[in-house]
Amino acid sequence: MLHRIDSALQQADVNTPAPPGSFDNASIWQHMSAALHQSLDRVLTQLIAVLPGLLAFFVALAIFSLAGALLSWLSRQLLGWVKFDSRVTHTIKSDWAPSSSPSEIISRVLFWGCVLLGLIIGVSAFDTSYATGAALPISLLPYLTHAVGAVLLLIAGILIARFLARSVLISAINAQLQYARILSLGVKWLVLVLTAAMVLDHLQVGGNVVELAFGILFGGIVLTLALAVGLGSRDLVSRSLESRVEHAGERTNIPDDATTASRTIRHF
C-alpha cells in the first residue's frame, strides 16, 4: 500500500508543470485535466489506502460495543441474581454512595470499557493502515479520544485535589501541625500540577518540555515544602513534634498508673 502511494507521488513529481513558453490551449486543458486527474487519483488512492483502516476501526468498534453490551447485560443479570446491590449498598458508607446502583455502575463500566477497547483497537488498526506522515484532518480522530481522556483526567484531578486538600488540612490541624495550610495547599497544587502534566502528556502536547517542566515544578514544590518545614517553622515543628511525643508518653501511662490517670485527660 505504501508503495503505491509512493509511486503516485513519484508520478506527480515527474509531471511537474510544463516549462514556460508552451502556452497552447490544448496543453493547458490537458495539463489541467491531468492535474485534476492526478489529484483525484491521489485522493482516491489515499482514500483507498485509508478505507480498510477506517473499516477496521468501525468493525472493531462495533464488535467491541456489541461484546460490551453483552457483557454488561450478563454482568447485570449475574449481579442482580446474587443481589449484589443490596449487599454493596450496606457496606459502602452512605455518603459515598453514588447516584446509580453499584451493579449499574459495573455493567456500565464493562460496557464502556469494551467500547473503549474497541476504540483503541480500531484506532490502532487505523493507525497502522494509515500513513502517519500524511497530515490529513482525519488524523485528529485519535487525537480527539486523547482529548476526551484528558478532560476526564482534569476533572478527576481537580476533584481529588480538592478532597485531598481538605483531608490533609483537617488531619494536619488535628495533628496540630502549624504549617497545615501550607501543607494542604502544597498537596493541592502537587495534585493539580501532576494532573496538568498528565493531561498535557496525554494530549501529547509539548513532549519532553512538559516532563521537564513538571519535574522542575514538582521538585520546586517539594523543595519549598521541605524548606518550609525545615527552616521556616523549624521550632514550631519541633515543638509540635515534641508535644506529640510527650502526649504519646502520657497516653501510654494511663492504664499503668491510677495516680497519674487522675491528673491527665481522657477523652473517652
Add this chain to the structure above:
Amino acid sequence: MKKIASTTDPLWYKDAVIYELHIRAFADSNNDGIGDFQGLLTRLDYLKELGVTCIWILPFFPSPLRDDGYDIANYTDVNPSYGTLSDFKAFLDAAHQRGMQVMIELVINHTSDQHPWFKAAKLAAPGSPEREMYVWSDTDQKYKDARIIFTDTEKSNWTWDETAKAYYWHRFFSHQPDLNYDNPQVMEEVLTAMRFWLDMGVDALRMDAIPYLCERDGTTCENLPETHVVIKKLRAVIDAEYANRLILAEANQWPADVRPYFGDGDECHMAFHFPLMPRIYMALRQEDRLPISDIMAQTPPIPDNCQWGLFLRNHDELTLEMVTDDERDYMYFAYSADPRMRVNVGIRRRLAPLVDNNRRRIELLNSLLLSFPGTPILYYGDEIGMGDNIYLGDRNGVRTPMQWTSDRNAGFSKCDPARLYFPVVMDPIYGYQVVNVEAQLSDQSSLLHWTRNMIALRKLFKVFGRGTLTFLNPTNRKVLAYLRNLDLDDGFRETVLCVANLSRFAQPVSLDLSEYAGYGPVEMLGYVPFPAITQEPYSITLAPYSFLWLELQAVTPSAEELPLDLNIETSASLASEGFSAPAGFAGGWAEFFASAGAAMLEPALRDWLPKKRWFGAKTRTIESVRVRNWTELPMGPKSDGFAENGTNKSAAIPPALVFFDVSYFEGKPDVYQMPLAISTGADLDEITVNHPESIVAKLTTASGLAVLHDALVRADCRDELLKLIVSNATLPVLEIGTATQIAAATPKTPAIGASEMPAEIIPAVSPAPLSAQPGEAAAPPRTATPVKESSDAQRLQSRESPFAGDAPHEGNQFAARASSAFPLRSAQLSSRVGSAEQSNTSVLYGKQLFLKIYRRLQPEENPDVEIGRFLTEVAHYPAIPPFLGEISISSGDGVKTTLAILQGMVQNEGDGWEWFLNELSKGLSSVSEKPAPELSPVPTWLSEHKPIPKSLEPVRATLEAAALLGRRTAELHLALAKGTDLPSFAPEPLLKEDLARDVERIEAQIKSVFDALKARLPKLDDAVCDRAALLLSRRPELIQRVRQMATAKTSGQRIRIHGDYHLGQTLRVTGLDAGKDASSVGQSDFMLIDFEGEPARPIEERRRKQSPLKDVVGMMRSFSYAAFASIDRAVTARGEGLAADPNALADWARLWQHTATAEFLSSYRDVMAVNPVLLPPPAEAQILLDGYLLEKALYEVLYELNNRPAWVHIPINSILTL
C-alpha cells in the same frame, strides 16, 4: 417468582407521599425525545431527596397512545419507546432500594381497539367467548341513561364497527372499547395481568375508571353492585396472595358515592377525593372556607384501613364533574379566562398557572394538601411550579417534559428539539430557562426547597396521614382552621392545629380552643412557641395567603416548655457577652442582682406578673419592673429542700422577699412584693411538675438547670415566714449596691419597748394550750404576766412610729411580730397555699393559722392589721378571727408598710354570701308556685319593727340571720369606738365639713356614673336599657336628694369602720363562743373578716374615720344582691320549670330583701342604743343612709358596667326604688 412486598407496614400508604409522573415526560436517556425507564432511574435520587415515598407511573404499556397510554394494547409488557420489561424491573428494584414504593396503572375498564382481544372479537362470531370479551349490541339505544364523559369528542357511548357489524360499548373514546365483566374469562385475564405485575414486586395499583366496569340497562351504568363484586374479587386475590399492597380507586364521584368503593375495608384501600380539589380552588378564589368545609362535611367516614387520596392537580383536567352547575360556571369564570384552557368538563391547567404563579397561593394550597386527612399526591413539575402549554391538544398541555436544567430541551433529552414528543414550555414566565430543577436546587428559598422541607416536616408527624379532622368555625370565614388529632400506639397524642388564610389580605381570627386550654402551641416549621391557649378565644393574625401549622403540646414541664425565657437568656448572651459566669449565684442575691440577675429577672417578671390573679393592674401595660430592695430569709442549713445536697451552692441563696417597682405606661407605679426562691434538683422537678405557674424564669447555673420561682410554693419558705413571726425577728432590707451579707440567722431583738430580752431566751408570746379557742387565747394574752391595757396601748403607739431612732442609717427595717394573742409557738404545722387566690396570697398553717401575704404594697399600715390588732388586743371583740401577728417594713422616717398578717383560722361553713344564697334559693324555689306576694314598703331607718310575714316562713332562718348580723355589726361599731385614747381610733364628731365633702364626692360620682351609663347604653339589654334610661332622667332628683345630706344638723360621730362591708366579708360559723353576749354555744353565728377596706382605694382614705352608717349601707346593698343573685341560682337549680315567671320571683326577692333589711336595721338600732352619740337622730340618720346608699349603688353600677353588664339591673333598680 413472586417478590415479597417492599414494605413491612400494611398501612404504608397512609403515611405515603405519592408523586405522579409520566415515563414519557420525566427523563429521556436514549435521546429519542421520549422519556424512558432508564431516564427515570437516573432521577430517582431527586425524588428521594424530595421526600417522595411512592411513585405513581402513568400507563407505560404498549399502546397506540391515542389516550396517553390509557388505551392499552398489551397488559403485560412495556411500551418499547419507554424501555423494556427488564428496564422496568431495574427501576422497580432501584426504587425499592431507596425506600420508595411503586404504583402502576391497572386500566381494566377498557382496552385499546388495537388490543389483540378486540381484534379477535371483531372477527369472532357473535356470542363466542372471544366476541364476548367486549360489550356488543345491535342497537345504539341500550344503556341510554349513561352519560357521555368526553363530551368534546364523543357523541355516543356506542360506535358501529363495520367488521363486526355491531355497535360496541365505550364509556370513553371510541377507540377504547369496554371489557365485558359479565364474561368470567375477562376476569381471569385481568387477574393474570394483575398477578404479572404484583409478582414482579409492584406495590400499588391504580384502578382506572372503576365505576364503569359493568353495564345494566335502565341505570346510569355507574357504581353498579355488579361492579363492586368485580372489585371485591380483585381485592380477595390480592389479600390472599400478596401482602402490603394497595389498590387506589379512581372513581370520579361524590364522596358518598365513592364510599362504597372502600367496601368494609375489603374493596379499595384508597380512593381519590375528587370533589375536594375544585372546591379548594373555589375557596381560594372566593376567599371563603365554605366550599371546603362543606365538602368535608359531606365526606362520610371510611373504614380504618382505608385512606383518601388527595391532589391539587393531576395529569387530567381539573375536573368539574363533581360540582354544581353554578359552581362549574364560577370556576370557568374564575380560572379559565381563555376558552382554550377548558377541556371536556374541566380546566386543563397546571397548579402554578391556575393561581397566577403566585408563590404564596401555591404554598397555601400545598399546605392544605399536606395537612388534610389523606395521602397527598403531587403531580410532577408542580414542586418547581412548572407551567403548561394550552396550545397542545386534549390534556397534553399539562404533560410537557419535566424541566431539569436550563440546557437544551430543559435537560430532559439531548435530542433535536423537534423530536420531542411535546415541546418543552418556553414562555418567559414558566419557560425552562427560568423554572427548572437545577436552578431551584441552588436557590435556598425556591419552591422546590420549600416543598421538600414541607414534605419532610409532614413525614415527621403521623397525625397528618392518620389523624382525625375537626373543623373549627371561626367567625371570619376567610380563615380555614382545623385540628388534626392522633393517639399514637405508645400513648402519645399528636395534635396539630392548621390555620389557613384564604384571603389575599391579612386576616384576624380568634379560635375557640378552650378545649385545649393550657396547651402550648408550637409553630411547626420553625419550632416557634406561641402564647399558651387559655379559656379565652385564641387570637391569631394571618398574613395574606399564609398558613400556620401549630403543634399543640400538652404543657409538660420540660425544657422545651420555657423556650421564651431561655431564648432571651441564651440569645442575649450569645449576641452580647457570651461568657456567662458559670458561678453567678455564689454570692447570694446581692451578686445575683448586681450581675445580670436583675436584667434577667425584671423582663421575666414583666411577662409573668400579668398572668397572676393577684396582680391588680391587668388593664394597664407594664412599662418596666425594677427591683427596689429585698430581705433575705435566714434559712437554716438543714431545710427540707436541700437536705440531700447541702453542698449545693444555690442553696447558699436563701429565699428572699423581693420588693419591686412596677411602672406602667399610664398611671402611677406600684410596689409589689414577691417571695422569690431559686430551686434546683429535686425541688426543681417538684415545682415544674406541680407549680409550673409559679416559675418566673429558668436559669442555667453551674449546678444545672434552676428555676426562679414564687417561694411560697416551697414548704420550707412558708415555714420560715411563720418562724420569723414567732421569733419576732428583725432583718435588714438589702439594696442593690450594698453588698451586705445575709444577716445572721438569729433574729435581732425586736425593737419593742416592752420586751428587751432576746427572743431566743424569753419567748415573745407564751404558748397557749392547743385546745384553747382562739378567742379565749386572745382574752388573757399571758397567763403568767398579765399586761395592762395601757401598756398594750403603749406598745401599739410605739409601733406607729417604730424604728425611727433604732436604725437611722440602715433605712428600712424588716420586722415580724407575733401578737400577744398568739396561741402556740412554732409547732410544726403543715402549710399550704390557699386555693382562692385573690388580690393577696394566703398561706394556711395546719388548721390554726392563716397568713395573708399582701402582694401590692402600700406605704401605710394596712387597716386590716391595724383594726385586727385593735379589736383583738384592745377591744377584745370576739366575732373576728384573732389577730396573731404581722410582718412589716418600716422606713427610716417612720412609715410602716404591712407585708403580711397572721390570723387565727376559724372553722366556718363558708362565707355569709354563699350561705344566704343557698338558703334563699332553696326558699325561693319552694315559694315559686305561690302567687306573688303583696309588696312591703321599702324599709327605712324610721320604720317600726314588724313581725316576719307568714309568706316568708320558708326563709325564716335567713331573716333571723339578718337580725343577728345587725347585732354583730352594732357590736363591732361599739368596739371600734372604744379606743378613746388612741388617736387613730378615737371617735370624732361628724362635722358639717365632712358631710359637705361627702356630698361633693357623691355628686361627682353621679356625674361619672351617668356618663359611663350613657356611653354603654346601646350595649345593654333592652329591659335594662329601659331602666337605665329612667335612671338617667332622674339625675336632678338624685342630686337634690344628696344635697339634703349637708343640711343635717347633728350627724353623730366618725369612727373607724369596716369600710368594705358586705355578706362576703362575713363567715358563717357554728359554735362561736360569743363571749359576753352569752349567746348559747353551738348556735350559728357570724364572724366578720377583712378590715382592709376597698382595695382599690388608697390606704390613707381607707383609714379615715367615717360614719358607721356606711357599713350599714354596705350590708343593705349586699342583701339586695343576695336577693337577686338567688333568683339566678334558683332558676338554674330548678331548670326550665321555674323560668316561667321570673317577675313573680323578683317580687318574692324584693319582699325578702325589704324584710331582711328591716330586721337588720332594727336589731342594729337596738344594740347601738348603748352609745347614742355615735349615730345621729333617726330623721338625720335616714337622710345620711339614703345618701350613702346612693353612693354605694352608684359605685355598683359602675362596677357592673365594667365587669358584669348582666347584673347592672340590680343596683339600677335599687337606686330607682330609693
Add this chain to the structure above:
Amino acid sequence: MATTSPVPEDTSIAERSTADLLVLVSAMPSEQLARALTNLEAAFASESVIVATPNELTGEPRRLRMISTQQSSSGWALAPTDFVNAAQYGREHEARAILLLGPGADSLSPVALRGLADAVLKASIDLAIPHYSLPPHAGLINSAILYPLTRAVFASRARFPLAIDLGLSLRMAEQLANVAQSISAANQVEALIWPINEAVAAGFTIDEVDVGTRTMPQPSDPDINSILSLITGSLFGDIEAKAALWQRPRRPSPARRMANDVPGDDGTADVARMVSAFQLAYANLQEIWSLVLPPNSLLLLKRCSVLDAASFRMPDNLWVRVIYDFVIAYRLRTINRGHLLGALIPLYLAWVAGHINVTASGIPAERHIEAVAAAFEADKPYLVARWRWPDRFNS
C-alpha cells in the same frame, strides 16, 4: 436458630435450664475474669446465675454456671454481637435479667453488680444504666457531647449513654438485638448501639444505678480523632434516624441528685496545647467551619481565639450551637461527613480546655457539665427549628 426449634438436640438439660440472671462477660485476661467471677459470686449468693464468657472455660470449678460464647469483635465497647448473644442466651435460659459487662468489668464492686441486676429484677426497670464515678478529667467526650446531647434530644438524664455495662430486661435485650441484627445485616462494622435511644424509642423504662468507680477500658485506637469521629458520628446518625421520635415534646426524666465528684488533683492538664490547637484550627479551618456554623457562632469563636490559655473559656451557649449545627450539617451532608467530624475535633479540644479552666477555678466538674447539659436542653428548640427548616439564611 436454637430458639425456633422446640427442643434443641445438642444442648444438655443443665445448660437449657432457666436462670434468674444471665451475665455476659466480655473477653478479658484470665486473672481479670477470675476477679470478676469472684465479685459475681459475692454479689449473687442466692440467685441462679449463668455466666457467659468468650474465655476458655478452665480453672477451678465455681458455683456459677458457665457457658461459652463466641468472641465479640470490638475491644472496648459493647458490640452488636454482644446484644445478639444477650438476647439469644436470655431467651434460651428464660433469664429475667441480663447483665452485660464490658471489658475491665472486674473493677466493678459486688454492690454495683447487685445494683444493676436489682434495678431490673426488683424494680422492673428495662434498662439499667450504670453511673460511673470517674476522675474529673476522664470521659470527656461523654461529658462534652454524648451526655448533654442525649439528655437534650432523648430527654434521658443517664450520665453515661455509652455505658459499657448494662442491666437489661429480656424485652430490652431483644429490642437491642433486633437493632444489632439490622446493623450487622447492613455490615456496618464500626456501628455503635445507643441503648438509651432504643429504650426511649421503644418506650421502655430506664434507670441509672450508681456503681462507683470503675477502670474504663482503653479504646483500641487511642487516637482522639478516630474515637471522636466514630462515637459522635454514630450518635449523630442515630439522631437522624430517630428524628420523628425526639422532636415530640417529651418530659425530661426527673433529675437525680447531683453526682458526687470524685476528688482528684486539680491536675494541670496541658490546656495550652489544646488552646493552641484550637487557635491553629481557627486560623486554618475557617472555610470549613463557615460552611457549617452560622455567623454568630463564628464571631464568638473569633472572640475565643484571642483568649490566652489561662483564661480560656468556651461559652456554653456557643458549644451548644456548635454541636447542634454539626448535627444539622451531618444530616444535610453539607460536607463530607469524615471531614465534618474531623473539623469538630479542634472545637472539642477548645471545650475541653475551657472545661479544665472552669474546674481549675474551683467549680466542680460535674456542676459545669450539668450546666452544659442544661444549656443543651434549653437550646433544643434551635436544633428542632433548624432541623425542620434548614435554610441557611436565618441560622
